Amino acid sequence: MNVRLERIAIARSGDKGDAANVGVIALIEEAWPILVREVTEARVSKHFAAVCKGRVDRFELPNLGALNFLLHESLGGGGTVSLMLDAQGKTFASSLLELEIDAPEEVVSLCDRVLTGELPGR
Amino acid sequence: MRERIVRVASGQGFWGDWQEAPKLQVRTGPIDYLMLDYLAEITMSILQKQRERDPAAGYARDFVPLIAGLTPELLGRGIRVVSNAGGVNPDGCRRALFEAVEEIPTSRPLRVAVVSGDDLMDRLDSLLQEGHELRNMETGEPLSAIRERVQSANAYIGAAPIIEALRMEADVVITGRSTDTALTYAPLIHEHGWAADDWDRIAAGVVAGHINECGAQATGGNTLFDWRGVDLEAPGYPIIEMAADGSFTVTKHADLGGRVTWATVSEQLVYEMGDPVEYITPDCIADFSTIQLRDLGEDRVAISGVRGRERTGMLKVSIAYRDGWKATGSLVYAAPDALDKAIRADEILRARLARLGLRFDEVRTEFVGAGACSGRSPDTLPEAVRQGLPEVELRVGVRSADRTAVERFTRELAPLILAGPPSVTGFAAGRPRVQEIMAYWPALIDRDSVERNLEVEVSHA
Structure with missing residues (x-):
């Protein structure tokens, strides 16, 4: 089924110079392979096309069920040079969670139960 | 135990x-x-x-x-x-x-x-003379290119x-x-x-x-x-x-x-x-x-x-250097047509800056409340969303090596209150502040050059 990434993952973002980093974490172990399949460098690059002028690197952290993305040339020069409202990319995490992905219904419904506190999560 | x-x-x-x-x-x-x-x-x-x-x-x-x-x-x-x-x-x-x-x-x-x-600030010239180039880790440029503008240098x-x-x-x-x-x-x-x-x-x-x-x-x-x-x-x-x-x-x-x-x-x-x-x-x-x-x-x-x-064998050095001036200011426009008013105000502002012949390295306009965090143009908003916006903050920033150009920009925002589109407010904070830009220059240095100078000293009140 087509859902937003926020149904199966959480995220956090920040700055590294002119690059933004976005870490995405699967809510349950079964959601990890879906992250790997769906949240590719190309899709992340397209999602952030309005801000990301450079390449996107993806790193895998299977131990945390996480992917880490580096979005190069995305913060208007970074630090105090930038004129951007979000010069540190702090809101990029919630933006990425709006990405539409394809996920099996049973994984999504397990994740729903994690989000409501019914199941413990990772 | x-x-x-x-x-x-x-x-x-x-x-x-x-x-x-x-x-x-x-x-x-x-x-x-x-x-x-x-x-x-x-x-x-x-x-x-x-x-x-x-x-x-x-x-x-x-x-x-x-x-x-x-x-x-x-x-x-x-x-x-x-x-x-x-x-x-x-x-x-x-x-x-x-x-x-x-x-x-x-x-x-x-x-x-x-x-x-x-703190390497006092030692910077002798380090450069000794052959430490302190090249920018991102661009590869040697520090000598901006030496006279360095504000701080710390390992x-x-x-x-x-x-x-x-x-x-x-x-x-x-x-x-x-x-x-x-x-x-x-x-x-x-x-x-x-x-x-x-x-x-x-x-x-x-x-x-x-x-x-x-x-x-x-x-x-x-x-x-x-x-x-x-x-x-x-x-x-x-x-x-x-x-x-x-x-x-x-x-x-x-x-x-x-x-x-x-x-x-x-x-x-x-x-x-x-x-x-x-x-x-x-x-x-x-x-x-x-x-x-x-x-x-x-x-x-x-x-x-x-x-x-x-x-x-290396330590990272955090260097800050003066890299021009910037200022950011904003005005708020209310519905109906909040976004259209803000867009029109931005056009007027930019035309006035151009007439003054001011040169900027960058002029950035963002429409806060209409997708500024996403960086996407407000034109990508669905028409229903655009019409429904109760207010929009016009946020404009400029950057220039020329301080007087940035100073002048800070005087061009307030005139829009009377000589601009209607339904404007949110200017109580006054004229934007001119800020000197401190750009970041990450470099590497061999650890011995720093560590042989580290000192620890304990005393009591």
Whole structure:
């Protein structure tokens, strides 16, 4: 089924110079392979096309069920040079969670139960 | 015998963080160390500017009344403080602290250590002459290209001088540009007696330091997991409970708010992450792909299995240099047609700037409330959304090497209040402020050039 990434993952973002980093974490172990399949460098690059002028690197952290993305040339020069409202990319995490992905219904419904506190999560 | 645990509590994640947090860490439950991180990349240049105006300044001023006020409790409970509050003037920070504790009755004099030698500003020319090019790690350019504009230059230093200060029985250790994570792992190395080449255990300390260094961001602040459900009115900041073997638990005082779960800790672990396999610090390279994390419930998360590799021969240098001027200002336009009014105002403003013949390196317009955070053009908004916007903030920033151009820009926003589109407000803050841009120049230097100059000195009030 087509859902937003926020149904199966959480995220956090920040700055590294002119690059933004976005870490995405699967809510349950079964959601990890879906992250790997769906949240590719190309899709992340397209999602952030309005801000990301450079390449996107993806790193895998299977131990945390996480992917880490580096979005190069995305913060208007970074630090105090930038004129951007979000010069540190702090809101990029919630933006990425709006990405539409394809996920099996049973994984999504397990994740729903994690989000409501019914199941413990990772 | 019970396994010996060392507790390092986080009290500040940046300069400007919640002042009550460190007090609550000391007063609400048992801790052994309180770490306070005040420095970000840009902070050093701000402190350097302050020191130019006043030779006694150049450190995080908040630190002084905070620690002075806590001194009786710190001494009473045997809690030691490690902080990079010294900025570009650790000695001045200590002097101010001694003055402040003079008034306060304590059981014995407070012993304060100062770590110096990370500040390369006075040595910069001799370092360049010796052949250190301090090339920009991102562009490869040598520092000589911008030498005369350098505002501050500090090496990120490691745990050794902090450990030495703790061996000399300092109650409070004040450093300059110590690596953020070292404020946590130095006391752990000291207490557990880890060898300087025990890469795995030091790497575990680095992971602990990464969790501590952003304060409440590890205990529910900014969490995207059930953010409505977290009590953040008086959050407990993170506390690391480290065992001798490098396994540890992340927790918080039970009587405080906040939350410690697999989610809050994982979110902080990936924050400001580069290549997770190569997390480089002055004392080891930590591999975040080896972290084993287990949520134990009741605000306890266990971490084990962390692996590290040998440290590199280089230290990172954080250099700030003057790079022109900027200003940002805003006006608010109300419905109906809020976005259209803001767009029209921006067109008028830009036309006026062009008529004045002002040259800018960048003019950036954002429509706050209409997708500014996404960076997408407001034209991509669906028509129904566009029509429904109750108000839009027009935010315009300019950047130029020419200060007078930026000054003039700051006088061109207010005229739009009367000579512009209707339904405008939100100008009460007045004319935008012209700011000097401090650009960041990351470089590397061989560690010996820095470490042979590091000094630790302990004295008491």
